[in-house]
Amino acid sequence: MTAPHPIAQSTTDLEGGSAPGTDRRRFLGYVVAGATLITAADLALGTSDAQSVVTPPQPAELYDLNDLLTHAALATSNLIAIQLHDDGTASFALPRMEVGQGITTSTAMIIAEELDIDVAKVHVSLADARPELLFNQLTGGSNTTISTFTPIRVAAAIAKGALLDAAARLLGDNLDQVRVKGEGIIEGLTGSISYAELAREAASETTRQVGVLLKRPEQFTVIGTPHTRVDARAAVTGQKQFAMDLEVPGALPTMICRAPTLNGTPVALRNRDAVLTMPGVTHVAEVPTGYAVRAETFGQCIDAVRAMDVEWQDGPLVQQSDGDVRGHLRAAQLPFVVPPIGRTVEHEFTFWFRGNSALEPNCAVADVRSDSAEIWAGLKSPVVAQEQIAATLGLPIDRVRVHVVQGGGSFGRKLFFDAALEAAQVSRAMGAPVKLMWHRADDARQGRTHPMVVSKVRASYSGKQVNTFEQRNCSVRTDFTHGLGEIITRFAAQLPVAGNYAFAQTIYLLTQELGYNFGVVDQLLNEVDLPFNTGSMRNIYSPDTRCAAELTVDDLANRMGEDPYEFRLRTARSPRTRAVLEAVAEAAQWGRSMPAGTAQGIAIHKEYKGVTACVVEIDCRPETVGRRIRNAVTGPRVTRATFAVDAGLVINPRGLEAQMQGGVMDGIALALTSSLHFRRGRFLEASWDNYFYTRHWNAPPEMEVVVVDNGVTQPGGAGEAGVAASFAAVACAYWRAVGGPMPTSFPINHQALAFEPKPFVPPVPASPTDGRNHMY
Amino acid sequence: MPTHTFLVNGRRVQVESDPDVRLLWILRDRLGITGPKYGCGINVCKACTSHLNGRAFNPCAVRVADLGPDDEVTTIEGLPAAPDAGGAEDPDLHPMQEAWIAQDVAQCGYCQPGQIMAAVATVRAARREGREVTDADIDAIRNICRCGTYFRIREAIKEGARRM
Ligand code: FES
């Protein structure tokens, strides 16, 4: 039963294999025993072998973070399966998490392509934690499509082969006489038969290995065609369910009263009895992060949290403010080592703390019993969450079921499972199921932050040639303990980079690639270990690193008397970079005349096996900067954004465009408006009117995304690719518009506090009652 | 505990509740209507935006006791039955929801029920002034989208308004 499965392509294809320069298309997979047709492939399929690039000056160019994440899967290979149902639909449980980046849609498209079925007939759900997958169930580094593209195609193509087989048998035709007509119908010489009718016929009683040949890219009809998200209707009708929308029996609303200082700890609750008698309240319990209260509604939880009279132990950073942290970072900065040749430019940049809160706050549902536990949450590293929750509860791993729920955004937050772990602790302490949610104020003040960074750049040049370019990033330690770190532990020794890099250093080197022919290039990271709750935000180190580098590139261009675009085009290292630069410049009308106080800015970034370039136009004229909107930060406005992206093989251009648009909004926020302020051990922000993420009034009214096809046949990453070049382009445009010294502190409005901080005790604000006065 | 009576999506409801509980929690935790989302609880993020007697409001900032028996609450679930939904091709959708799908606006989708309810109310407010919705009106919408879908929202509002 292990003979290669006959397939319905021509013999030339079977014998000829792949033409030089195209991807391998022949793979092995499985038909799995089942009542209806089930096919599967090894999740580690399609990972390229060691690459043969010979002269890489920077590690990221040779072997980037995505290669690491993809190769990490090899040792833990396991099967992912597609099932065909007797209603003609196919289903697949994706071992990744959807947080808005569109992978349920692109995965459905990939399956539809190889299975020759309508995208609407493919149902993609999110797999529960599968401990056997180990590190192969981590959603991060924009790696989902890069790592799952081939195995999903293989499983789908095997399914189609088995359907053709069964159709030929039933119709009494030879295999080469049947073909898929489309719409899930197979036709032969004598008649036709549907996938629905074949689902049981094609089923196998045993599991067997079969070979398959994938479609050639020229044959694609779904991949590369714009497709609306598969959950678009559910999202606009309110039917899409997030963790807090689930109805888990007995799981009542639960919140935690948290300390006024960062990571402060509970000492005593002085009025427990009084709190227990408040309306709706059912339970109160102490957990390591504070006092939890469970009630009939979240509104009553908020009231109870506000009523709690608590004695706290201050957190460890109570003597520190962000200015002090900057001092620590400066002191720990690694020295430059490359001797400058010619004239030198040197700049130091500060990137203040930023919040990576999603709009959906940290939340999770937990039902912990004496001998088992069940968790529902938005989790990008569910296996690590499952292991840690099991260890905390003292339960065997297989007694903890972890369900992955679609997330209301992530931006790095959902790599961690703070709320899931807390919910498990609370449920255990109360002996009742809980629906735990962080208040927005908790999310901003005690949640994770993107670490603060001081970045130094030194470059030297003579004539029109840049001879050296060095960058030193010193950052508050980034927490990688969500699993990414463990992947590195396992695989760091196998990396083709020399030396014993720390994990973070490894990530840094694997993600950074300057992209210009600047002679000797040397970029290094150092970290200071301070007890902040950190987590990398969308695009990890790149936005800050690129902003500092690209402003310096503009400085070099100025000094050489060159146009920022022409200078970049002349010094770009790769044809792919030149292509996106030319595309963005043309679409944005680079160099068009602009009124005083307004300007264009341009920047590039290369990561996730792709290349991006961004041009923005910014308006810094007083009438724009000073425009007034209640409780809002207005300031300079990006009036037009043009973004060019070469993301390799594009599955869904519509989704790619959406991700780039979102990335631009992040870039605008990072450059102009969004940061956290840390004062004497407390983050001051407690609301979206304190933390100024881009709002409608900051968003560019004109925007265009240009997808550049450079003939690459493997997909790149999309979810994070839009941020770095946008941030840098806004910073460059701002400098060109206002002139004077280079801006070096980001966001540019950080120094002036634009709001009145809310009280710290009680930790959450009261809900207003005057909503009827603000109707429109 | 007092009983509170009002209309939700065309249905008369009676809820026994402590009078201070904000309507958002009555809808979500008591009535199981989860289209309106929590994002702040202090009338800032606008994720909970719904309509009260046809106008946008934020149920996280209204006590259940402040609703009367004739007050009509519409959440995203009830929008397709609104009087200005007639221009939709699909009777189970409001034209603004159709425009949202046509523009493929949603990313994570968490903010989108609130964005759509705000969009419809913004178009209605402009029409009450005898004009069409403008870019300046859209600039003033306070609903946050942390996924940054603002550009497609802008396009969708204009398209939805044409069909409203
Ligand atoms: S939850 Fe109502 S405005 Fe934020």
Ligand code: FES
């Ligand atoms: S779509 Fe995610 S917050 Fe708006």
